[in-house]
Amino acid sequence: MKQLTQTNRYHQVLINLPELPEDRLYDYKIPDGWNFTPPLGSRLLLPFAGRKVEAIVWGHQPPTYQHQLKEVEAVLDEAPLITTFQISLIEWLARRFFCRRQDLLPLFLPPGLKARTEKCWQRQVEPEEIAEFVNNLLIPDEMRTALMAQLQKLSSSWSPFPALSPELSPYLSQLCEAGLIKLSWQPKKPEVSVKTITAYRIKKPLALEEKVKLTVKQTSVYEYLLVQEKPCTTAEILAATSVSSSVLQTLYHKGIVTKEALVLERDPFLHAPVPEPIPVLNPEQQAAFDQILAAITAHQPTFFLLHGVTGSGKTEVYLRAIAETLKQGKEAILLVPEIALTPQTVERVRSRFGNDVAVLHSSLSEGERFDQWWRIKNGEVKVVVGARSAVFAPLSNPGLIIVDEEHEFTYKQEEVPRYHAREVAKEICRRTNGVLILGSATPSLESIYAVNQGEMIRLRLNERIMRRPMPTIQVVDLRQEFKDRRFTVLSPPLKAGIEERLARREQVIILLNRRGYATFIICRECGCVLKCPDCDVTLTFHQRPAILRCHYCGYQAKPPNTCPQCRSHYIRYFGHGTQRLEEELTKEFPEARIKRMDLDTTGRKGSHERIYRQLVAGEIDILLGTQMVAKGLDLPNVTLVGIIAADSGLNLPDFRAAERTYQILTQAAGRSGRGEKEGTVIIQTFNPEHYSISALVQQDEAAFYQQEMLFRRQAGYPPFNYLVRLVFSGPILSNVMTMARQTTAQIKQQASASEPKEQKLEIIGPHPAVIEKIKNRYRWHTIIKANKLEIIQNLLPLLGSLSADCRKKGVRMIIDENPYSML
Numbered sequence: 001m002k003q004l005t006q007t008n009r010y011h012q013v014l015i016n017l018p019e020l021p022e023d024r025l026y027d028y029k030i031p032d033g034w035n036f037t038p039p040l041g042s043r044l045l046l047p048f049a050g051r052k053v054e055a056i057v058w059g060h061q062p063p064t065y066q067h068q069l070k071e072v073e074a075v076l077d078e079a080p081l082i083t084t085f086q087i088s089l090i091e092w093l094a095r096r097f098f099c100r101r102q103d104l105l106p107l108f109l110p111p112g113l114k115a116r117t118e119k120c121w122q123r124q125v126e127p128e129e130i131a132e133f134v135n136n137l138l139i140p141d142e143m144r145t146a147l148m149a150q151l152q153k154l155s156s157s158w159s160p161f162p163a164l165s166p167e168l169s170p171y172l173s174q175l176c177e178a179g180l181i182k183l184s185w186q187p188k189k190p191e192v193s194v195k196t197i198t199a200y201r202i203k204k205p206l207a208l209e210e211k212v213k214l215t216v217k218q219t220s221v222y223e224y225l226l227v228q229e230k231p232c233t234t235a236e237i238l239a240a241t242s243v244s245s246s247v248l249q250t251l252y253h254k255g256i257v258t259k260e261a262l263v264l265e266r267d268p269f270l271h272a273p274v275p276e277p278i279p280v281l282n283p284e285q286q287a288a289f290d291q292i293l294a295a296i297t298a299h300q301p302t303f304f305l306l307h308g309v310t311g312s313g314k315t316e317v318y319l320r321a322i323a324e325t326l327k328q329g330k331e332a333i334l335l336v337p338e339i340a341l342t343p344q345t346v347e348r349v350r351s352r353f354g355n356d357v358a359v360l361h362s363s364l365s366e367g368e369r370f371d372q373w374w375r376i377k378n379g380e381v382k383v384v385v386g387a388r389s390a391v392f393a394p395l396s397n398p399g400l401i402i403v404d405e406e407h408e409f410t411y412k413q414e415e416v417p418r419y420h421a422r423e424v425a426k427e428i429c430r431r432t433n434g435v436l437i438l439g440s441a442t443p444s445l446e447s448i449y450a451v452n453q454g455e456m457i458r459l460r461l462n463e464r465i466m467r468r469p470m471p472t473i474q475v476v477d478l479r480q481e482f483k484d485r486r487f488t489v490l491s492p493p494l495k496a497g498i499e500e501r502l503a504r505r506e507q508v509i510i511l512l513n514r515r516g517y518a519t520f521i522i523c524r525e526c527g528c529v530l531k532c533p534d535c536d537v538t539l540t541f542h543q544r545p546a547i548l549r550c551h552y553c554g555y556q557a558k559p560p561n562t563c564p565q566c567r568s569h570y571i572r573y574f575g576h577g578t579q580r581l582e583e584e585l586t587k588e589f590p591e592a593r594i595k596r597m598d599l600d601t602t603g604r605k606g607s608h609e610r611i612y613r614q615l616v617a618g619e620i621d622i623l624l625g626t627q628m629v630a631k632g633l634d635l636p637n638v639t640l641v642g643i644i645a646a647d648s649g650l651n652l653p654d655f656r657a658a659e660r661t662y663q664i665l666t667q668a669a670g671r672s673g674r675g676e677k678e679g680t681v682i683i684q685t686f687n688p689e690h691y692s693i694s695a696l697v698q699q700d701e702a703a704f705y706q707q708e709m710l711f712r713r714q715a716g717y718p719p720f721n722y723l724v725r726l727v728f729s730g731p732i733l734s735n736v737m738t739m740a741r742q743t744t745a746q747i748k749q750q751a752s753a754s755e756p757k758e759q760k761l762e763i764i765g766p767h768p769a770v771i772e773k774i775k776n777r778y779r780w781h782t783i784i785k786a787n788k789l790e791i792i793q794n795l796l797p798l799l800g801s802l803s804a805d806c807r808k809k810g811v812r813m814i815i816d817e818n819p820y821s822m823l
Helices: 084-096 101-107 127-135 141-151 166-177 216-226 234-241 245-253 283-298 314-327 339-353 366-377 388-392 421-432 445-452 478-483 492-503 578-588 607-616 657-669 691-697 701-715 733-754 789-793 796-808
Strands: 010-015 026-029 043-048 051-059 117-123 181-187 196-202 257-263 302-308 331-335 357-360 383-386 398-404 435-440 457-461 472-477 507-511 520-523 540-542 547-549 571-574 594-597 622-625 638-643 680-685 722-730 761-774 777-786 812-817
Touching: 010 043, 010 101, 026 043, 051 181, 084 101, 084 421, 127 141, 127 166, 141 166, 166 181, 196 216, 196 234, 196 245, 216 234, 216 245, 216 257, 234 245, 245 257, 283 302, 283 314, 283 435, 283 457, 302 314, 302 421, 302 445, 314 331, 314 339, 314 398, 314 435, 331 388, 331 421, 339 357, 339 383, 339 607, 357 366, 383 388, 388 421, 398 421, 421 435, 445 701, 472 478, 472 492, 472 691, 492 507, 492 578, 492 638, 492 680, 507 657, 578 594, 578 622, 594 607, 638 657, 657 680, 657 691, 657 701, 680 691, 691 701, 722 733, 722 761, 722 789, 733 761, 733 777, 733 796, 777 789, 796 812
Parallel strands: 302 435, 302 457, 331 383, 331 398, 357 383, 398 435, 472 680, 507 622, 507 638, 594 622, 638 680
Antiparallel strands: 010 026, 010 051, 043 051, 117 181, 196 257, 520 571, 540 547, 722 777, 722 812, 761 777
């Protein structure tokens, strides 16, 4: 803590309350009795709006007025949890992604530690004095009885304030004014803290005459603990001495042993790291690594696109780069797009770097994330592996950030704050003179554009390791299947391919990017389609359990026996989801061991890792699922990948539809033939001529990128322009429409008045969103395109005031920069 001076008696603080509408700092002063000042980034407890809240020290500037300032009440931590570097980064993030600073704080603080308060009360005098006061109040007897029943629960320490009848409030006020009770907002116990376990050690060695007084069992425990260098837990002692816990308690009460709380780290890893031999790099890998190594040792911000075909050995290049970064005394972050990939990636990283690795992702328990965060903060690890938010890991000296499968849309957060981890990683590397590696077999158009603009260096890996061939790709035209009156979800070539692999004891992956059993339900009598009452989407039928579910809001209902509109019994289930595909595969291949991998089967903790280990052990013959199965899995015994509905995403009203289709098909195809056995991919589609599918079949990625870049340039979409989507939502349609039109009109007016000729700005809308209602909120949107992001950023003050106007009408305005969904 710094010594207190006149210039730093005052703090500008950021209140950690996401519900606050404004993004602003507040002035507070240090109490007169303090002789120190909390540094920047410290957590404080202070009074705000009638309660005590958590805030972060953001500045030390003297305020324009001082006589009305409130005082800070407490400093919550011994050292700041947020560094000045992170404060500066938060300022950049708020402007870059159009969000508030308080929205970003949870990304930089340990989970479960936020200071929360609750209204409490406490008696100031003895209970008899309170009872005498209440008995003298002019109050109906039944209310007096009710009041006394609550007051009898009071103690001299703070306790939560109960829910009382409003009629009792005036009498409580009288008790407070008389100084008999006190009301206050008090801090709650943190939701998460360190986990401890009781441990024992010898207090002092016993003299011989004292030792002979011990029983045989007590002597056994005493002699065991006497030779231990560290405290031992109850379980360790009982296992070593075969005594009961009562023996330990007796020794404790005799003062022979002492108890102490031993911090127990919650270990998120199911297995210890197993070292693996380090492979020799092939010439392409070596050439790529040499360029990365030069950048690491140069200590200059450098961005690489590691563009390698599936199975080309990108991960080994990552591991070599991490090792060199650690040799330079710096730290590394490796991001993966899916939690499903974390077990496999963590296993490989830990096999190389042992226990010097931490993991951060949402499938960990809050306690595990708490412990991992503090391991990183305390400098106990040098390598962090995790999903999107791991880019904010509290490393003190990051020198390398790797974004694996950088094209994946999961790196963009779809809730506030709507940041993109790739862009955050770039900014961190700029500020720390770090190296950024973006790896992918199907890079995003933004990364290809950055290479073409000279902003990034492309490193190519054109061949699979050990010169293994790319899989053979076969297309099944479902239009012809339909003409031949074959309506099964498994085409004859795919069915035959599965039979062949099962006979050879090889593994199969089937991709169907739809959950559930049937994608919609229709009445064949009147044409009624069952929809979610709160969203403008159809309900999906799930067979186990038998339920209709909305995949947008979670609404559930029982499947009807009759049409809710015409009461007809002609209800028909249409479409195939992963549940129905699993049922058909089980019927066709009853002897096969089949496993489904989607959001419905991977909800429990550790489920991704269990499925992965079953695959590696050869305990699964056919793995089917949604896009989870298409990403990152490296399984040498998979020799067939079947893609059921390759064109299912092409017809979405989204400018990224073709790019996503090409990427997911290429990634899925890349799971086949990664070992010594050759692989095959069978693609079932109604649209084999589409360039996103034909480019994959012909293995001509240049043709795809050329065609897609041409479309984006002509339409003015990213990467050639910046795109911001304003989404207006609320429970009353007329208010949503009105505020969307008024807000868009004001933006157009200001833009036309201030737009220079060299800057291009296009505002489209407002229009109803493609999905016009979600969670009982109507949705309209406006699209803003600009050739420079600064043009839109200059509208930030206006957007902030317009957002406040919307809130007054019960309408929420979301600002989404570079949206990954236009629905």
